[in-house]
Structure formats: C-alpha cells, structure tokens
Amino acid sequence: MSVKSAPGARNRFLICSTMLDPSPGFGFWLDFHLRQAELIMIFLDDPDKRPLFEEVIGERRVLLRVGAGDRQDNSPSAVMRRIMANTQAAVMYATEHGVDWVAAIDTDELLYDESDGAWRQQDHLGQVSFANHEAVPVEQEPENCFAECTLFRVNGRSDFMAYGNGKSAVRASAGVRAGIHEFHDYEGEHHWAVGPVILHYPNSSFDSWVAKFSNHGEFSNYWWDNPSLPIQLQFMLRSRDLVHRAAASGDWTEARAYFQSWIPDDATRARMLEADVLRIYSPVTQLLGSDPQRLKEALLASMAERSE
Known part of the structure; x- marks a missing residue:
C-alpha cells in the first residue's frame, strides 16, 4: 500500500x-x-x-x-x-x-x-x-467507550488507575x-x-476491567520479573489480586465494590468538574464537527437537576 x-x-x-x-x-x-x-x-x-x-x-x-x-x-x-x-x-x-x-x-x-x-x-x-487524561468508567457496559465515556480525570490532579x-x-x-x-x-x-x-480508556466498565485482568493472568509484582523494578501502579496490583480471588471463589462483592469506588457520584462529579479535576472530552463531537461546550453545559445542568 x-x-x-x-x-x-x-x-x-x-x-x-x-x-x-x-x-x-x-x-x-x-x-x-x-x-x-x-x-x-x-x-x-x-x-x-x-x-x-x-x-x-x-x-x-x-x-x-x-x-x-x-x-x-x-x-x-x-x-x-x-x-x-x-x-x-x-x-x-x-x-x-x-x-x-x-x-x-x-x-x-x-x-x-x-x-x-x-x-x-x-x-x-x-x-x-x-x-494523558484518564476516562472515568461508566456504570453500564458501553457499546463504544469513545462515545459514552466523556468524563476524564486530569493528569496530575487526581489518582489514576493506569499510567x-x-x-x-x-x-x-x-x-x-x-x-x-x-x-x-x-x-x-x-x-x-x-x-x-x-x-x-483503560477500564471503561466493570466487565472490561475483569476481562483485562483475567487476560493478564497472575503476573509478577515486578516489571520484566526484575526485583529492582517493582510495579508502582497499585491499582494494577490490587486489580490482579481482586479479580483472580473473585474468579476462584465466585464471590465478586469485594471486586465490584473496589471498581465502583472509582466512579464518583453526581455531586462529586460536579465539584470535580468545577475544580478542573475532571474535564469533559467528546471525541464524537470532534469527529462530527459539533460543539463540545454544549455537551459540558448539558451535563452540568443534568447533574444540578438530579442533586436538587
């Protein structure tokens, strides 16, 4: 080609x-x-x-x-x-x-x-x-995470799940x-x-998170299995342990609660957006040439209505 x-x-x-x-x-x-x-x-x-x-x-x-x-x-x-x-x-x-x-x-x-x-x-x-900014997971399994995950943790202002x-x-x-x-x-x-x-979009939903860490297997605590290079991403290590423990026991309660803790409620989201800890990005509107500011205003208005 x-x-x-x-x-x-x-x-x-x-x-x-x-x-x-x-x-x-x-x-x-x-x-x-x-x-x-x-x-x-x-x-x-x-x-x-x-x-x-x-x-x-x-x-x-x-x-x-x-x-x-x-x-x-x-x-x-x-x-x-x-x-x-x-x-x-x-x-x-x-x-x-x-x-x-x-x-x-x-x-x-x-x-x-x-x-x-x-x-x-x-x-x-x-x-x-x-x-890089990191997508906040959604409650349901998205058909297209690029369209449905529009809230992002801002780099350097919030803990990340991944890099x-x-x-x-x-x-x-x-x-x-x-x-x-x-x-x-x-x-x-x-x-x-x-x-x-x-x-x-490292973990857009609970199901995708489970699939990812099931696929990774019970990997080492070290990059390249080198004890001088410990993995510092605590989310990665905790996810490994929770997913494999739940798969072995059949009890997903702890794993689901941990994943859910990474999804802020509406009131928290609104505060984080105002503080610029969260931002809205809409690749769909960029691709289609629409105005992403209208999406932000609509989402903030929706959050305000639900918190009243």
Whole structure:
C-alpha cells in the first residue's frame, strides 16, 4: 500500500497499534485517527483474527501485520515487549517509506488533537510528548467507550488507575529506538505538546476491567520479573489480586465494590468538574464537527437537576 496524504495533512504521519481483538469501537478508533494520519499499521496479537479486522477495515488506509514475540504470555511486561518490538518495526517502515512521524496509540487510547497536527510542522523537533487524561468508567457496559465515556480525570490532579506519564510521537529516522511512552536516539529536540492530549480508556466498565485482568493472568509484582523494578501502579496490583480471588471463589462483592469506588457520584462529579479535576472530552463531537461546550453545559445542568 502506498502512503497517500490525508485531507489537511501537514507532514506524513503513521499511527501504529498492537491489537488482540477488534473492539466494538474499533471502526470509530480508525476513523478518528485517519483524520490525522496518512496510514495506520495494526500488528495482530492473534493472526487468526485477521478476517475480523479486515471486515471492519474495509477500504480504509490500514496495513495489517503479524505481531512480534511470544503471544502466549499476556502479562503486562510481555505485552509491553511486543508493543515495543512492533513499534520499532513501524519506525523502520516509516523510515523506508518516507513517513515523517510515528506514534504508537493503543486500542484504548485516542490522540485528541485540535491543533490539526501543528506540532508536526516544527522542523527542529524530534519527539513530541502528549499528556494523558484518564476516562472515568461508566456504570453500564458501553457499546463504544469513545462515545459514552466523556468524563476524564486530569493528569496530575487526581489518582489514576493506569499510567500518567503520557505518550509520544517521534520523527522517524534510522537510529530511533522505540519505548512504551517515549522514543530514544531520535534527531532533534523534545517538546511537550500544549493542547493535544492522549485520552486513555483503560477500564471503561466493570466487565472490561475483569476481562483485562483475567487476560493478564497472575503476573509478577515486578516489571520484566526484575526485583529492582517493582510495579508502582497499585491499582494494577490490587486489580490482579481482586479479580483472580473473585474468579476462584465466585464471590465478586469485594471486586465490584473496589471498581465502583472509582466512579464518583453526581455531586462529586460536579465539584470535580468545577475544580478542573475532571474535564469533559467528546471525541464524537470532534469527529462530527459539533460543539463540545454544549455537551459540558448539558451535563452540568443534568447533574444540578438530579442533586436538587
């Protein structure tokens, strides 16, 4: 597949991702990012699922590749190893095919960029990093988390379930080495973007949380099983223990109560919105060209009515 310019593109941009299944929101994920990128490269964690991806992809500008590494181990460290290897392959592809920028965006992330990719015009930059905000889970199982999860914990102002150190895009060159949150040995300066952010949907519902930590298995307390690298994300460790204990006993009471504690009630949400601890982002309205401010006003009005 040749790399063709998307409407309004500034510099050519490739988004890559490592995926196990085409989620219910996969079509939206593709359309949202193809407004920014000339090409999306999907690395299949299960090559047998290629027909499922092809059915959704259709004629979109997407390349499917078999993912790297041992795909039988789904511990967080093993998954990260595969992502880094796949991202490295995407950087090599970009370098060989004249693509300027590469970013690895997971299936539960959106690069929310209202700047029309202005950062890609800065010739002195070699890496651009984006702060991430984290979606507040919803009570029901969403059909499309990108449409139904619109409340986000603001980075640095609230505890997160998952990572808080952002994601990056790199200017492709032969010496670049891929990491999870950043790249190394790139040419040019590093810059933190102002405006564009990563919207992260790590656990959009109770069922998706259970599925994720069931899939991860009873993983080690250490990254890469290295005792000098303890996992600091307490939510991750507690989730592992609660989900596997509940699966063994059949009693989900404690696990459900813990997950529910991460969903603020209406009054708390309203206070957090006013304090800018929570923000509203609506990728659907961005994709459709609507006004997200109207959504915020409507939600605040609804909360006020229910608290009276």
